[in-house]
Amino acid sequence: MHDLVMFDLDGTLVETAPEIADAVNDLLHELGLPTVGEDLVKTWIGHGTRELMTHAYAHAAQLEVGSVRRAGTMDMLMPRFVPYYERRCGTRSRLYPDVLDALRSLRARKVRLAVVTNKEGRYVTPILMAQNIRAFFDLIVAGDTLAAKKPDPLPLQHCLDRFQVRRERALFVGDSQLDVQAARAAGVEVWAVPYGYNMGQPIADSHPDRLIATMAALSEAGCTAGVA
Missing domain, CATH: 1.10.150.240 (Putative phosphatase; domain 2)
Structure with a gap:
């Protein structure tokens, strides 16, 4: 959970x-x-x-x-x-399968949601707005938000501190070795999708805690907010 x-x-x-x-x-x-x-x-x-x-x-x-x-x-x-x-920004991007349904499901269960990306902040919001998903997120941590970015654990720790959530009650979902390294360093569970970029390498080689085919796995897993 x-x-x-x-x-x-x-x-x-x-x-x-x-x-x-x-x-x-x-x-x-x-x-x-x-x-x-x-x-x-x-x-x-x-x-x-x-x-x-x-x-x-x-x-x-x-x-x-x-x-x-x-x-x-x-x-x-x-x-x-x-x-x-x-x-x-936003002209030729698209949501991956099951992303919208997963975000809706998590929101309905009152799970806090954040974007943690190495992309600079000036580009992040236009992309989220173009895909009509900005409103789902409580926090955006971009590559230039803090003094360090992934694979440094600081961006993930910043989210934990902001929402006062214990690391064992948090999850990071990404597509790259950088995401796995950042989550490991922050002591946070990490799931990975195989359809992303990862500098052209198979993400399975980075040994995430779970490899998920699409974001539908988040809904199926029943991520639910509890007591932090």
Whole structure:
């Protein structure tokens, strides 16, 4: 039984790769560089847009990722990427199967809900609003909300503290090794979905507590609020 369920965003609740790829390619086109495919973009999702764009630029420019980091190239490029992605947010994203029903079910049982993502906050709300699910969440912890992000346990601990929920009464649902590592470090149970991104690797290899086919498992498990 859980009093608090925390969710990753990209690859867990919402399929965002198509519009992320659009925004990345908008910038690459402006720079006169070759565009990159959506399947490749999926392998870069998880660490936030700056890291994603670092990999995309390095790939398109045929440079080493480390050399792009050392050169400070992203300090110049990220302000140019922001408006592209802001315009693309919500344009080609979609909810994964059973997400809406699961959120409704959890809400009906008075479970507290939070989004914990490494995506920067300016992009999170537009995506949630576009999918009509923002109202389900009591708290959003983005990649730039706190001093650290996943796989650091701080974002999950922040949620536990905010709602005064014991770690054994909380659950984190994600799609990546970063999510499993953050949950383990926070002492929180972690379930994972196999349809997400996880840098192109099978999430089963990260050994979550449970691998679920869709969010329907949350309804079937009967997550119910109790005494924290």
